[in-house]
Amino acid sequence: DRRPIDPPPVIQLVEHNPLDPLSQQYTISPAYFMQVQLLDASGENVILQLKGHKATAMAGSMVSPLHPLRDTSSVHGAYFVFSDLSVRMEGSFRLRFDLFEIAGY
Numbered sequence: 001d002r003r004p005i006d007p008p009p010v011i012q013l014v015e016h017n018p019l020d021p022l023s024q025q026y027t028i029s030p031a032y033f034m035q036v037q038l039l040d041a042s043g044e045n046v047i048l049q050l051k052g053h054k055a056t057a058m059a060g061s062m063v064s065p066l067h068p069l070r071d072t073s074s075v076h077g078a079y080f081v082f083s084d085l086s087v088r089m090e091g092s093f094r095l096r097f098d099l100f101e102i103a104g105y
Contacts, residue, residue: 002059002086009036009085011097013066013078027078031102032066034080041092050089060084 011034013027038047038058047057064080071077080097087093 001088003088003090005082005085005087005095009082009095009097011064011080011082012071013080013099027066027068027076029066032078033063033100033102034066035063035098035100036082036085037062037096037098038087039094039096041094043094043096046096047093055088057088059086059088 013032015027036058039045040047049055050057061082061084064082067079067081069077069079
C-alpha cells in the first residue's frame with residue numbers, strides 16, 4: 001500500500017552571494033545530493049519502519065542529485081526533485097531534507 005506525496009517535493013538550493021561567480025558553481029556540481037526522511041507529526045522522531053513490520057515506512061526515491069533547471073521565469077537554478085515518494089501508512093507526518101556534499105569531488 002503506497003500513498004504518493006502529492007505534489008512532489010522540489011527543493012531549490014539558493015546561493016548566498018549571487019554576484020560572486022564562484023558561488024554559482026554549485027548549480028552544476030555533481031558533488032551535491034539531498035536525502036529525505038519521514039518524521040512524526042512533531043518533527044522530532046524519524047520513522048524508518050512500519051510498526052510491527054520489517055517494511056520501510058517510505059517507498060520510492062529518497063535521494064536526489066542536484067538538477068540544474070530553469071524556474072518559471074526562465075532563471076537558472078539548482079533543484080532537488082523528489083518525484084517518486086510514497087508513505088506506506090496513514091497519518092500526519094513531516095519530511096526532513098538533508099543536503100550533502102561529496103568531499104574531494
